[in-house]
Amino acid sequence: MxxxxxxxxxxxxxxxxxxxxxxxxxxxxxxxxxxxxxxxxxxxxxxxxxxxxxxxxxxxxxxxxxxxxxxxxxxxxxxxxxxxxxxxxxxxxxxxxxxxxxxxxxxxxxxxxxxxxxxxxxxxxxxxxxxxxxxxxxxxxxxxxxxxxxxxxxxxxxxxxxxxxxxxxxxxxxxxxxxxxxxxxxxxxxxxxxxxxxxxxxxxxxxxxxxxxxxxxxxxxxxxxxxxxxxxxxxxxxxxxxxxxxxxxxxxxxxxxxxxxxxxAFGHLVLSALMFDQACERIEAVLTGQAGREGIGKPGGKKSVVLQVNPRSLSRLQGHRKANLDRLAQRYPGLCFSIERVETLDPDQVRAHIFGGGC
Ligand code: SF4
Incomplete structure (x- = not known):
């Protein structure tokens, strides 16, 4: 402890x-x-x-x-x-x-x-x-x-x-x-x-x-x-x-x-908002990387994104009443999200990986 x-x-x-x-x-x-x-x-x-x-x-x-x-x-x-x-x-x-x-x-x-x-x-x-x-x-x-x-x-x-x-x-x-x-x-x-x-x-x-x-x-x-x-x-x-x-x-x-x-839960709201911003930054980074934006938004072209987070920060990533997940879905309609818990990640960090395959 x-x-x-x-x-x-x-x-x-x-x-x-x-x-x-x-x-x-x-x-x-x-x-x-x-x-x-x-x-x-x-x-x-x-x-x-x-x-x-x-x-x-x-x-x-x-x-x-x-x-x-x-x-x-x-x-x-x-x-x-x-x-x-x-x-x-x-x-x-x-x-x-x-x-x-x-x-x-x-x-x-x-x-x-x-x-x-x-x-x-x-x-x-x-x-x-x-x-x-x-x-x-x-x-x-x-x-x-x-x-x-x-x-x-x-x-x-x-x-x-x-x-x-x-x-x-x-x-x-x-x-x-x-x-x-x-x-x-x-x-x-x-x-x-x-x-x-x-x-x-x-x-x-x-x-x-x-x-x-x-x-x-x-x-x-x-x-x-x-x-x-x-x-x-x-x-x-x-x-x-x-x-x-x-x-x-x-x-x-x-x-x-x-x-x-x-x-x-004011503190949780703030930390969740920070994690939402960070998740967006990571997603934008991988989208502008080799995975590119092609296919996103096209019918049947949804890409799958895995967000990695320390298990202790799972609720922060999800946001209060899962508000962050809803906001991510709205902001990136061409993506679908899943979450992977990674013990070794810093609790303030989130990582994103994008896959070309469908959801
Ligand atoms: S300094 Fe602190 S204790 Fe003194 S009046 Fe201001 S808020 Fe109250």
């Missing part, structure tokens, strides 16, 4: 002095009240760790992740208390490292000197966009320059880096989203997460949506923009660790979402 077990410990909105337009303050207030009902935070942390360790199976690495807040923006005493609470598991070899998410403008040498000795190895930055105009509209309170500085400082300190970005921010578009991915890819983070912007009840964005000042992306637009960003990150060798929100905590209360491109 690859990849570490990541144990998420949520500290919603804590350590954050800002109110971004998309942040759901009402939900945060409710969650914060819930978190604070635990007398002892170490007790809550312990309960979460025990629960997750049951799912470790044969993974060799376990990582504790402080997500949902601005970890390095917490008060020093709070950062220390949280980090110290994890130490018993680190000493016993049950947890091997710590990661946190934080705002770019809270990454300082002082904060890193404080946290690194306790096992902090990865820092994920809430970047959202590399367009300063978009950041101002989102009322983020930091700039793309802060992100550049933070990534440089994290790298100087030997830490792994992650960037979290959004599609559908006010004032952003297709070109802007791709530019954000390109700017970040140049800075070489270790991983990226991409989320579609949703309009949540209690967020300032909800008022903008209500007055018509903000129009969310459609699901198709969000998938398309995200697909382009993933392609940029992949070309640069940046691992895309997550696409779309998890259908967990933040989405538990379905009523909180007012509008936006929410889909429970």
């Amino acid at each position: 690859s990849g570490p077990l990541v144990i998420p410990f949520f500290i919603p909105h804590q350590g954050c002095p800002h109110v971004c337009i998309f942040c759901n303050q009402r939900l945060i207030a409710r969650q914060t009240a819930k978190e604070q009902s635990f007398d002892n935070e170490a007790q809550r942390l312990s309960a979460v760790i025990h629960t997750y360790l049951q799912f470790k199976k044969n993974r060799s690495q376990v990582e504790l992740a402080f997500f949902g807040g601005n970890f390095l923006g917490l008060e020093t005493s709070r950062i220390l208390a949280l980090l110290k609470a994890v130490q018993p598991w680190i000493r016993q070899g049950q947890i091997h490292s710590i990661r946190c998410s934080t705002r770019p403008d809270t990454v300082t040498q002082t904060a890193l000197d404080l946290a690194r000795p306790f096992g902090l190895e990865t820092v994920e930055l809430g970047v959202q966009s590399m367009d300063d105009r978009v950041l101002v509209l989102a009322q983020r309170g930091h700039t793309s320059g802060d992100t550049r500085k933070a990534l440089a400082l994290l790298r100087e300190n030997g830490l792994k880096t992650g960037v979290q970005v959004m599609v559908g921010l006010p004032g952003d578009d297709d070109t802007g989203a791709v530019r954000t991915a390109e700017a970040l890819a140049e800075l070489g983070p270790d991983l990226a997460r991409i989320y579609p912007l949703l309009v949540l009840d209690g967020a300032r964005l909800a008022q903008w949506y209500g007055s018509g000042q903000y129009v969310p992306l459609s699901l198709d637009q969000a998938v398309d923009q995200t697909k382009k960003m993933v392609a940029v990150f992949r070309r640069a060798g940046v691992a895309v660790a997550r696409i779309g929100l998890q259908a967990t905590q933040m989405m538990e209360d379905a009523g909180q979402m007012i509008a936006g491109p929410w889909h429970p």
Whole structure:
């Protein structure tokens, strides 16, 4: 089994002095009240760790992740208390490292000197966009320059880096989203997460949506923009660790979402769209090769195409509810398709072979 077990410990909105337009303050207030009902935070942390360790199976690495807040923006005493609470598991070899998410403008040498000795190895930055105009509209309170500085400082300190970005921010578009991915890819983070912007009840964005000042992306637009960003990150060798929100905590209360491109399998839609594009490229390549286009579209002249894919990626190639197969049939009426599973293929790859014989 690859990849570490990541144990998420949520500290919603804590350590954050800002109110971004998309942040759901009402939900945060409710969650914060819930978190604070635990007398002892170490007790809550312990309960979460025990629960997750049951799912470790044969993974060799376990990582504790402080997500949902601005970890390095917490008060020093709070950062220390949280980090110290994890130490018993680190000493016993049950947890091997710590990661946190934080705002770019809270990454300082002082904060890193404080946290690194306790096992902090990865820092994920809430970047959202590399367009300063978009950041101002989102009322983020930091700039793309802060992100550049933070990534440089994290790298100087030997830490792994992650960037979290959004599609559908006010004032952003297709070109802007791709530019954000390109700017970040140049800075070489270790991983990226991409989320579609949703309009949540209690967020300032909800008022903008209500007055018509903000129009969310459609699901198709969000998938398309995200697909382009993933392609940029992949070309640069940046691992895309997550696409779309998890259908967990933040989405538990379905009523909180007012509008936006929410889909429970958003990541699958994006990866399927990427695989469709790749399949088309491969098919075009073999069609323009020696097999040629002759015979295609003529009565009885259908050619057979075998698409090869890693078994793990079969559902991506087929697409959501086999939508990719339908689209391939529409795009190439002179071809018929079959799929062959090839264990040795990279899961992000698809190959096409064309045969002159009929289907
Ligand atoms: S930085 Fe994060 S926690 Fe703070 S207001 Fe914005 S979205 Fe909410």
